[in-house]
Amino acid sequence: MSKLIVRTINLSKVYRRGKVSIPALNNVNLQISAGEIVGIMGPSGSGKTTLLNLIGGLDKPTSGRIFVDGLDITALGEGELADYRLRKVGFVFQFYNLIPTLTALENVEIPLALAGVPKSERRERALNLLRMVGLEARAEHKPDELSGGEQQRVAIARALANNPSIVLADEPTGDLDSKSALALMNLIKDLNRRNGQTFIIVTHDPIVAERCTKIYNIRDGRIETA
Amino acid sequence: MFAWSLAIRNLRRRRLRTALTASGIVVGISMMFILLSLVSGMEAQTRSMIRALGGADITVSNSTSFRGGMGGGGPFGALPSPSTLDASIAEVISGIPGVYAVSPQFSFSGSISGRRITIYGIEPASYEIVTGGLNIVEGRFLAENSNGEIIVGNALMEFLNLTLGQTVSLSAGQGGKERTFNIIGVFETGMVFQEYAAYITLADAQDITGEYGVVTQILVKCEDPSIVSDVASLILSTVPGVRVTTPTAVIQQASQTLNTLTMFFATIGLVALFAGSFGVVNTMIMSVTERTREIGVLKAIGAKNHQIMKVFLAESLLIGLIGGGVGVAAGGILAYLFPMLTSGLFSVGASPFGMRNAGLSGRAISNIRLATPAITPTNIAICFSLGALVGILAGLYPAWRASRMKPVEALRHV
Ligand SMILES: Nc1ncnc2c1ncn2[C@@H]1O[C@H](COP(=O)(O)OP(=O)(O)OP(=O)(O)O)[C@@H](O)[C@H]1O
Ligand SMILES: [Mg+2]
Numbered sequence: 001m002s003k004l005i006v007r008t009i010n011l012s013k014v015y016r017r018g019k020v021s022i023p024a025l026n027n028v029n030l031q032i033s034a035g036e037i038v039g040i041m042g043p044s045g046s047g048k049t050t051l052l053n054l055i056g057g058l059d060k061p062t063s064g065r066i067f068v069d070g071l072d073i074t075a076l077g078e079g080e081l082a083d084y085r086l087r088k089v090g091f092v093f094q095f096y097n098l099i100p101t102l103t104a105l106e107n108v109e110i111p112l113a114l115a116g117v118p119k120s121e122r123r124e125r126a127l128n129l130l131r132m133v134g135l136e137a138r139a140e141h142k143p144d145e146l147s148g149g150e151q152q153r154v155a156i157a158r159a160l161a162n163n164p165s166i167v168l169a170d171e172p173t174g175d176l177d178s179k180s181a182l183a184l185m186n187l188i189k190d191l192n193r194r195n196g197q198t199f200i201i202v203t204h205d206p207i208v209a210e211r212c213t214k215i216y217n218i219r220d221g222r223i224e225t226a
Numbered sequence: 227m228f229a230w231s232l233a234i235r236n237l238r239r240r241r242l243r244t245a246l247t248a249s250g251i252v253v254g255i256s257m258m259f260i261l262l263s264l265v266s267g268m269e270a271q272t273r274s275m276i277r278a279l280g281g282a283d284i285t286v287s288n289s290t291s292f293r294g295g296m297g298g299g300g301p302f303g304a305l306p307s308p309s310t311l312d313a314s315i316a317e318v319i320s321g322i323p324g325v326y327a328v329s330p331q332f333s334f335s336g337s338i339s340g341r342r343i344t345i346y347g348i349e350p351a352s353y354e355i356v357t358g359g360l361n362i363v364e365g366r367f368l369a370e371n372s373n374g375e376i377i378v379g380n381a382l383m384e385f386l387n388l389t390l391g392q393t394v395s396l397s398a399g400q401g402g403k404e405r406t407f408n409i410i411g412v413f414e415t416g417m418v419f420q421e422y423a424a425y426i427t428l429a430d431a432q433d434i435t436g437e438y439g440v441v442t443q444i445l446v447k448c449e450d451p452s453i454v455s456d457v458a459s460l461i462l463s464t465v466p467g468v469r470v471t472t473p474t475a476v477i478q479q480a481s482q483t484l485n486t487l488t489m490f491f492a493t494i495g496l497v498a499l500f501a502g503s504f505g506v507v508n509t510m511i512m513s514v515t516e517r518t519r520e521i522g523v524l525k526a527i528g529a530k531n532h533q534i535m536k537v538f539l540a541e542s543l544l545i546g547l548i549g550g551g552v553g554v555a556a557g558g559i560l561a562y563l564f565p566m567l568t569s570g571l572f573s574v575g576a577s578p579f580g581m582r583n584a585g586l587s588g589r590a591i592s593n594i595r596l597a598t599p600a601i602t603p604t605n606i607a608i609c610f611s612l613g614a615l616v617g618i619l620a621g622l623y624p625a626w627r628a629s630r631m632k633p634v635e636a637l638r639h640v
Contacts, residue, residue: 053634056526058525058526058633058634058637059632059633059634078531079530079531082525082528082529082530082531083528083530084528085525085526085527085528086527086528086529087528089528091526091527093523093637097519097523097637099232099520099523099524100520101232101235101236101239102228102231102232102235106228106231109228110228110524110527111527111528113228114228114527114528114529114530114533115528158527162528
């Protein structure tokens with residue numbers, strides 16, 4: 001078995017709305033090996049997005065620890081977490097979330113710019129990433145000139161820009177037709193094979209689930225192994 | 227940096243809103259620019275007026291101002307003849323430390339062709355050293371042996387229809403003689419009232435008036451401009467019965483008046499700018515709210531708080547720069563048109579600086595217009611950077627709010 005890339009220890013998250021407490025995650029102990037494509041499934045409101053956000057350093061747990069690549073990210077400050085998101089993690093969202101005023105190429109350049117990659121090198125690398133997802137020809141197009149499937153491929157290129165160790169995707173095919181969904185999963189499998197990146201994908205979609213190397217089911221904030 | 231691309235794209239996407247917001251700044255900046263240009267114009271005019279007064283650092287005269295009756299006649303009345311000082315005082319003054327050179331002068335109210343004007347009797351050589359001389363536009367300046375020669379102001383030449391080389395009759399009024407003089411030169415000062423005057427040698431002046439051995443003013447040049455007021459008080463304490471006038475004091479007084487004006491105008495402009503800046507704050511808050519999700523995405527991708535701030539500060543700075551640029555241009559055009567719009571208005575009611583130097587009559591100075599705006603690079607720079615500053619300041623709070631958003635909450639925003 002290859003090395004652990006993500007490990008959570010007694011991870012809990014309780015949202016507070018005034019006096020009401022909403023437990024979203026309850027003592028989750030999860031271990032994900034490097035190079036896997038992990039599917040996370042479960043009913044609506046079971047805590048899937050919450051778990052993904054915690055692993056991605058977008059939110060802080062109420063208790064418990066998260067180790068990514070040996071690093072305890074629950075101990076990081078705000079600035080360090082931003083750096084962690086920039087270099088170690090790539091995010092892919094259900095609704096693509098590309099910046100509407102920027103071209104496909106510029107969208108892919110953002111993480112590179114944030115990481116301080118010089119302008120000339122940035123362009124070159126962003127073009128390579130677009131080539132990798134098969135969208136080189138659409139580099140100068142704005143998001144509203146691209147189909148949903150194409151936008152999601154640009155989003156994947158953007159997520160991979162700084163060569164992260166994990167890519168987190170929250171229902172990436174949720175807004176796609178089955179043909180585009182299949183194309184996207186094939187791309188993910190291909191990238192996973194070539195670069196060895198770990199993908200953690202929250203999904204309801206059987207097309208996705210069938211292509212994952214491992215599935216976790218989550219219910220009421222608890223993991224039930226498949 | 228991508229912050230600029232994002233800011234520019236966003237402003238372009240909302241052209242109308244950008245234009246309206248920037249126009250709030252344009253109003254304030256253009257007002258400010260016109261007002262500053264006016265003040266600069268006045269400043270320049272004051273400076274040239276002071277230069278035209280004569281370049282002496284200090285003018286020494288009798289502490290009792292005038293003798294005889296008021297001068298009259300002509301569009302510009304001559305001053306009554308000043309009280310005299312003993313000519314030997316010039317030597318006393320030249321011995322005072324800090325004094326570089328002195329030049330005695332005898333000014334009196336005389337008449338040419340029946341017109342009463344101010345006549346100055348001077349020692350040509352020392353006069354040139356002390357004051358820098360007259361601006362001769364025709365003919366030549368007086369020399370030591372210029373007996374019977376006269377230099378006449380351009381305005382007076384035109385008024386009396388005189389020509390170079392012509393002989394005119396000059397009289398000193400009661401108790402004085404009448405003699406003829408040959409016009410050998412014409413001077414200009416740029417100030418019409420100062421050109422209703424004539425210069426002859428000191429000896430001729432004393433001869434005509436019959437007042438030998440006395441002068442009305444002693445012009446003093448100091449070794450250094452910075453010691454003028456010290457030298458002036460030294461003269462006052464050394465020589466009894468004299469009065470000193472220092473143009474530097476006049477300049478100081480004038481610049482104080484101008485400073486007050488500048489402050490007053492600047493306050494008005496700042497108030498307008500302040501009002502305009504609220505438009506920028508409002509637009510930026512709108513922009514931040516609209517783009518909450520975008521902020522969430524940028525943070526998820528790894529943008530730090532200061533990088534988010536930069537995106538929005540760049541946007542408000544650009545609005546400020548547009549407002550500043552257009553404001554300076556609009557203000558410049560208005561300032562250029564200003565003299566045409568206000569011709570006849572804006573003349574100063576009375577001498578603003580309370581000058582009582584020989585050759586300056588209060589009535590004459592009241593005809594000088596003080597309202598020609600001067601467009602200076604400094605004012606352009608000030609107004610342009612003011613626009614930028616307003617942009618940044620107005621953007622600070624919205625940008626800060628954007629930077630403090632929690633990524634998860636921002637991402638949930640629809
Ligand atoms: N910011 C929040 N404030 C309060 N409660 C929240 C917040 N975010 C999530 N929750 C609650 O936490 C629980 C888990 O939410 P989460 O978004 O993780 O579910 P999910 O599995 O992703 O659901 P879905 O499949 O519908 O996206 C839900 O009950 C939800 O209402
Ligand atoms: Mg969810």
